[in-house]
Amino acid sequence: MEPLKVTYDEVANAAYIYLQAPGTRVARMYPCDPVDVDGMINLDFDADGRLVGLEVLDARAKLAPEILTQAENITRRTTGGQ
Numbered sequence: 001m002e003p004l005k006v007t008y009d010e011v012a013n014a015a016y017i018y019l020q021a022p023g024t025r026v027a028r029m030y031p032c033d034p035v036d037v038d039g040m041i042n043l044d045f046d047a048d049g050r051l052v053g054l055e056v057l058d059a060r061a062k063l064a065p066e067i068l069t070q071a072e073n074i075t076r077r078t079t080g081g082q
Contacts, residue, residue, distance in 0.1 A: 008059060008071035015059035015071060020052045037062075 005018040027047040034040050040057040056062050 006067060006071040007074045008068050010075045013059050015056045015063055015068065017054045024052050026052055
């Protein structure tokens with residue numbers, strides 16, 4: 001099994017943890033209750049109900065720093081390089 005792919009946008013402070021190959025079509029998103037998780041975490045599922053990935057908002061508060069350090073930085077792609 002390949003290691004999990006993680007992307008991180010510093011400006012949005014959002015990370016995405018891929019549990020299936022990037023590009024797998026998301027059919028349904030389930031937002032976790034922000035009160036229960038003290039923030040916002042979205043679970044993405046494919047058409048067969050398999051978990052595709054997790055979007056973590058306020059990632060610096062929710063994920064260990066080493067995860068974000070090793071994540072692929074996508075900040076420039078999402079902000080147009082500004």
